[in-house]
Every structure is written in structure tokens, then in C-alpha cells.
Amino acid sequence: MATSVTAGPNNSPDPHAPVTSGGGASRRRSHRTPSGLGWILPGFVVSVGLIYFCIGYSGYISLLPWNWRPLRPATIEGFDSYVRAFNSPLFWTCLQHTLVFFIVAYVVQCVMGIIFSAMLHSKVFGATIFKVIIFLPVVIAPAIMSPVHRRVFAVDGPINWILQHLGMINVDAVGNRVWTEWISWALTHIGMENVTPNWIQPSTALWVIIAVQIWSSIGMAFILFYAAMGQIDPEVLEAARIDGAGNIRMLFSVVVPNLKPTLVALAILNAITALKLFDFPYLVTAGGPAHSSEFLGTYIYAELFGVSSHYGYAATLSVLLLILALGLSIIMSVAAREGRPGHKTKGVRV
Amino acid sequence: MRRITRPVIALMVTTGMVVALAACSGGAGEKSTAASSSGKASGTFTWWGWTPDTPVAKKYIAEFNKVYPDIKVEYKNYENADYAPTMSTAFQTGAGPDMFDVSAGGNVGGKQLWGDYAMDLTPVAVKAMGAGWKDKFATGYVDELTYNGKVVALPLGGVAADLFWINKDLFTANGVSTELKTYDALKAACDKFAAAHVQCFTMGTNSTDTFSTELLRTIMSSLDPTFYMKALHGTVSWDDPVFVKAIDIMRNMKRDGIISQDATSIKQYPEANNNFMSGKAAIVQMGTWYAQYAAKASMTASMEGAGVSKPVPFTMMPIVSPDLAGKGNIPGYVGEADYGLAINSKAKNVEAAKTFLTWLTTTKEGQQDVANAIDLVPALVGVQADWKNLGLVSPDIQIPAFSKLFTDAAAAPESRNLYISAETGNAQVIAVQQALANGSVSSASIAKQAEADSVDMPVK
Numbered sequence: 001m002a003t004s005v006t007a008g009p010n011n012s013p014d015p016h017a018p019v020t021s022g023g024g025a026s027r028r029r030s031h032r033t034p035s036g037l038g039w040i041l042p043g044f045v046v047s048v049g050l051i052y053f054c055i056g057y058s059g060y061i062s063l064l065p066w067n068w069r070p071l072r073p074a075t076i077e078g079f080d081s082y083v084r085a086f087n088s089p090l091f092w093t094c095l096q097h098t099l100v101f102f103i104v105a106y107v108v109q110c111v112m113g114i115i116f117s118a119m120l121h122s123k124v125f126g127a128t129i130f131k132v133i134i135f136l137p138v139v140i141a142p143a144i145m146s147p148v149h150r151r152v153f154a155v156d157g158p159i160n161w162i163l164q165h166l167g168m169i170n171v172d173a174v175g176n177r178v179w180t181e182w183i184s185w186a187l188t189h190i191g192m193e194n195v196t197p198n199w200i201q202p203s204t205a206l207w208v209i210i211a212v213q214i215w216s217s218i219g220m221a222f223i224l225f226y227a228a229m230g231q232i233d234p235e236v237l238e239a240a241r242i243d244g245a246g247n248i249r250m251l252f253s254v255v256v257p258n259l260k261p262t263l264v265a266l267a268i269l270n271a272i273t274a275l276k277l278f279d280f281p282y283l284v285t286a287g288g289p290a291h292s293s294e295f296l297g298t299y300i301y302a303e304l305f306g307v308s309s310h311y312g313y314a315a316t317l318s319v320l321l322l323i324l325a326l327g328l329s330i331i332m333s334v335a336a337r338e339g340r341p342g343h344k345t346k347g348v349r350v
Numbered sequence: 351m352r353r354i355t356r357p358v359i360a361l362m363v364t365t366g367m368v369v370a371l372a373a374c375s376g377g378a379g380e381k382s383t384a385a386s387s388s389g390k391a392s393g394t395f396t397w398w399g400w401t402p403d404t405p406v407a408k409k410y411i412a413e414f415n416k417v418y419p420d421i422k423v424e425y426k427n428y429e430n431a432d433y434a435p436t437m438s439t440a441f442q443t444g445a446g447p448d449m450f451d452v453s454a455g456g457n458v459g460g461k462q463l464w465g466d467y468a469m470d471l472t473p474v475a476v477k478a479m480g481a482g483w484k485d486k487f488a489t490g491y492v493d494e495l496t497y498n499g500k501v502v503a504l505p506l507g508g509v510a511a512d513l514f515w516i517n518k519d520l521f522t523a524n525g526v527s528t529e530l531k532t533y534d535a536l537k538a539a540c541d542k543f544a545a546a547h548v549q550c551f552t553m554g555t556n557s558t559d560t561f562s563t564e565l566l567r568t569i570m571s572s573l574d575p576t577f578y579m580k581a582l583h584g585t586v587s588w589d590d591p592v593f594v595k596a597i598d599i600m601r602n603m604k605r606d607g608i609i610s611q612d613a614t615s616i617k618q619y620p621e622a623n624n625n626f627m628s629g630k631a632a633i634v635q636m637g638t639w640y641a642q643y644a645a646k647a648s649m650t651a652s653m654e655g656a657g658v659s660k661p662v663p664f665t666m667m668p669i670v671s672p673d674l675a676g677k678g679n680i681p682g683y684v685g686e687a688d689y690g691l692a693i694n695s696k697a698k699n700v701e702a703a704k705t706f707l708t709w710l711t712t713t714k715e716g717q718q719d720v721a722n723a724i725d726l727v728p729a730l731v732g733v734q735a736d737w738k739n740l741g742l743v744s745p746d747i748q749i750p751a752f753s754k755l756f757t758d759a760a761a762a763p764e765s766r767n768l769y770i771s772a773e774t775g776n777a778q779v780i781a782v783q784q785a786l787a788n789g790s791v792s793s794a795s796i797a798k799q800a801e802a803d804s805v806d807m808p809v810k
Contacts, residue, residue: 150615153615154612154615154616155610155611155612155615156612172607173541173544173607174540174541174544174606174607175544175547175549175607175610175611176607176611177611194788194789194790195788196788198611198612198614198615199615200556200614200615201614201615201787201788202614202783202784202787202788202790203787203788203790285556286556286557286558286617288556288780288783289555289556289614289615289783289784289786289787290780290783290784290787290791291780301435302558304435304438305434305435305438309434309438309463
């Protein structure tokens, strides 16, 4: 009945000429174009007004000597806070923790996610129940689970109880949990003599956080891999099977290569998660003991609220975090695009 | 008609959102009224604090409302670690409470953090107490809450620390002597408790609060009673051999089973507190505020909070800290005005807040309620708790001990938090956490780091 309003210049010899067909298309087109602005206005106000304004304001605060005193100073200090951050061993410790967290969490999530997905794509009895069990931790809020994790890793908690009943832990004369002789011997010989069955301490607190985060997020990796595996053309799998590939060979030679986009997406998600990690470190270990599980998120919070209200310095750390997150996302996206089949490299389609 | 409908709706939605946001930020105090038509204060005002506990605050408010029924007090209690973040955000956004807690120092409610947001209460005090009003409070309390020449809070009461609390029933049941005057005596007691599978001394260091540093201070006082204040003022450094030795002693306490193994993984509140209240641990280091749990009713509530299903109140007693260094120095109490009440300079219901503050801090009736909560040493001179009617578990032995404790606490010769900068407090928290970790960092390195991270406060 009416002329299509999506007709572009290619459909009309003169885009500026009034379109009369159908009687009124030009009027519709002319009032729909500005009305779109109206519709995006609320989102525009929220995103620009709240998000981008806050980012800009943080950048401004990061230049102020706004430390300890609650009232905002009027003079700009410059980049002193940035110099302080780069000279702070704690800043680099946080980055180191972030890197370790990212690598370990990503590798474990990928391996376990692929294994779970492969298993549940097979004919497993009770697959739906397994899916729910694996995914359930994703939907439980960290604030709810953190007290449970504190209890799980407590000196007299379930983990040590299990290790004690496996003969790996003894209780000494003053009531402390200590490794049995052979565990002590083994730990000493691999240079881990500082590891004791008190998990929230400097040598192990970071690993507690990594374990908790993996537990919490492995369901998401599983879902992504499970969906990606479902997209693999069954004919490809059948062809591999006809060629004599076994299950393991099929997994590594056919399935995993087809999961590359998911692996890249998961890497980006994990990198961003690692950079902005806050809830579990804050709630389970409070970033400690002695900063041993400190991340940029908890460091910023501690500087802003925990110790002495270093507003300027905390804003500086926030800006650095933003730059890191943006930079990393761009690098990983570009790397992923360059590795994508069909992408032109030096004029040659690969 | 249709041409204008969509843009108009979008504009209305946007306007609505902006109005809603504006309303959120500015409308909180609309329901409060400063004064009734008769001129007498009335209406609702808000009070935020990390202390007292809500049940204690409710008692204060209930007694106040018997005299001033037209004023409604909305009290909100925050965990120590949450108070500073909440206050900071609230003040920055203009949404702070009408009245709030301020302490002499420290990184929770220190006057250096929040004093700028408070109004000068000198006129309020003069009006309520007349000339010479400062002398009617315990010595030093008003000065400790004065900031940049402004009385930012009137003291509610004082506090003292550097003392231990014991579960006397556990000591008796296990045949352990309560005479813990030396390190060896403490170790012998802990050995007996270990044999009976009772945790000896519970403490929590896995937090940014400074409770855990009080043991370190106790040890330092035992080594050299003058060292701590000198170091705070910068006349000696924290990497002095005294500090290094104190770290060593703390490590020995863990090695010898005095400090429980979980000290690095738990917090003083709630976990160490729960360990003590549930009867799992026999000793805890807390200050005079801990006396509030000695009464049957409050102890029952605390034990239930600690997970005890059928609580049977026990006899808790304060004891002087042992001479942990073996040098013959018994650490004395350290104390000061614990906290005071401040009024926000932008309070929405100033008169109601002033009325409550004046009643609670400057009148005998209000201060008697403070004394009877046995949470604080009353700020007003001459007020004492009505010990016989507080429902203590074992009044015959607790009343003499508590009376002496509160008398000595009021005369504590050394301040507790007044001269501890936030940086120094945090540096000592880290030092304690490292001391009780697995020993991979030397005591000298811990001390050196503490010195590097501390910020001295000048002598006043």
C-alpha cells in the first residue's frame, strides 16, 4: 500500500525529490527521521550524563591533590598522582595479581568448559541436571557466596576436614592444623614450604580468590562452549568420523578449532573481569592479608574509602584501570580479527 | 497529532527521569520539620554511627522519647569498615545524616575525616551547661573532639583498651588459672585449653580495622612503655629494635599456640567476637566497650548472634594485659573520649538533633542511660553505672572488677587513637598481618615497611 520508507538513494534517482507514490511517504519519512532522536534521548542522557560525565569527572579529580581532606581542593596538581601510581609497588603487585588471575582462570575455564561441554553433548544420563549444577554458581551473587567461601577455606573448615581425613593434615599439640610428614616433605622439595593449611594467608590467598572465581564463572564458559559446539556442522563431525578419527582426535582436531571465536570472546571477558575484579577479593579476603590478594578494584576502594580518603589518587587508579581495560579490549579484538578466516593480511586472503 | 506524539513522549520520559534523579538527590529531608508551632523541637532526624549497637541506641532513644515524645530519632548502625565509605559518599552528595558519630582519631570516625562537616557545638554546650562547661566532662574529652578550634562533637563517653577479656566459666571448667601476668602463665593456660580442645586467644586480622594492632601495642608497651607514643610523634622510628622485637614476640605467640592459627583469615568482628561469645575461645582482646555484653540479656542476644542455639550466659571478666615481653612492665590502659555526637552543618532538622544531643551528652539522666549501657565510660563527671541493677551474670565478682576497670579507664594516661594517623594505623595492620603469616618476611623487613608507610602526628 505505502511506499517503503527504507528506500535509499539507490531506489530514487533524486533523493531530494518529493516521493508522491502512495500519497504521504515523504511526510512519514520527514517526521520519522527527527523522532528517532527523541527516542534515543533518554538513553543518550543516561549514558552521556552519567557514564561519560563520571569518566570525565574522574579524570579531572585525578589531577587534584585531593587526599585525606574531605573537601575538594580548587587547584590542579597535575600528573603527580600518576607518577605516584607508577612508583607504587602495590600498583604493580595488583597488576601482577591481575595477570596471574587472568591466565589461570582463563586456562582452567577453557579446559573445564570444553570438557563439560563435550561430555554433555554426548548422551549422558541426567544431562539437564548436570547443566543446572554447572551453571548454578553463575547466578548466585558473590555477596551471598562469600561468607560460605570464607567458611570453606577456614582453618577448621570443610577443605581441611577433608584433607585431615585423607591423612594429609594433623592437628598439633596446640591445636594448629599442620601438614603430615610426607606432605611437608613434598612441599619443601617443590619450594612451597610456606604453604600451610591456613588458606587465607599471604602465600595462598590469591589462589583462594582464583579458585572461588573459577567456581563462580565456569558455568558461563560452559554455556558458551556448549552453544558453540552446537553450531558445528554435524557433517564435518561425520566426515571426521568416517576418516577414522576417535573421540579425542575429533575434539582436538575438529571441535576445538571451531571454538576459536568463543575462545577469543572468553579471553576478552576474562581480561575485563580480571581488571575490574572486586567482589570476591573484597568479601573473601579483604584484599589481604598484607595485600596478598589485592587487585586494582580493591586497591581503588581502599584508597577511596578504606584508609584515608585519597580521592585524587583513587581517581588516578580508576583512569589507569579504564585505559588498561580499553587498551586490552582493542588489542584482543584486533588480534582476533586478524586471526579470523577470510581476513586479508598483506593483500592475501587467508 | 501523531507527528508530535513520539517526540513529546520521549521528551516527557527524559524530563521525568531528570526530575526523578533530582528528587532522589534532594528530597530526603522533606518530611522532617525543624520545630513545632510552639517553638519546641519536633519531627524526625537521622543519626548514623558505627556505635552504639542498635539495641543500645534504641534504649537511649526510648528514654529520650519519655521526655521528648515529639521527636523521632532514626538511628542507622554501620559496621566499622562501612562507616567511612558511607559517610564519605553521603557527604559528597549532600545526603548526610542530621547527626553522626565522630571519634577523637582513627580511620573510622576520626574528627580529621568528618570534622569539616560538623557545626561548632560550643554554643550548644554553653547554653546547656553554662560557663565552665568543659570541666563538667572528663578531663581531655572535649579537647579530643575539638578540631581546628571547633568543638565538632560533644562526648558521649570514653573508652579504654589494652586489656583482655576472659570467659571465666571456661577457665574454671578446665582448671586454668586466671592469673595471667606473664607470657609463661599465658602459654601454660593456652596449653591446658589446647588439651581440652578449646581455642585459647582469638583475634582477627583479616580486615582494615585496627583492632588487631592493639595486641602489637600491648607488646610494645610491655617492652618499653614510652615507645609507642614516641613513635607516633616521630621521635623514634617504627623500625626501631623495640618494634622488631614486638613482631618477634607476636610470632612466638602464634608459634606457641597462644594466638590461634586462623588469626590471618578471620576478622575481629564478627568472627573473633563470635568465637569468644560462643564459648569456642577463652580469651579475646577488646576494650571497655565489651563490658556491655556482660549483662544477661545482652549476652544472650550476642550468643544467639554468634550461632549458639540455646545460650547460657557466662561470666566474662576483664583482666590486665600480661607482661608479654618479660621486662616487668605491665601495660596500662590507653583511653580517650570514645566518640561524640556531631551535628551536620547542613542538617535538615537541627533543633531536634540538638535537643537529643544535649539530653544524651549533658544531662545526668541521659548520661545515666549511657553509663547503664556499660558500653562507655560516662563523659559527664560524677555519673556511674547502676551496677547492681544491670543484670550481670555474676554480680558479686563482676561489680568490683567492672567498677575498678571503669575508674581506671577514665584516668587512662595514654591516648588510644588520638595520634594515630590513618596511614600509620594501616601500616600497623599490614605489619600484624605479615607477622602472623607464614614467616617468609623477616621482622626487620616488616618494621622497615611500617616505618616507610607511616605518617607521624605532631605532638600537641
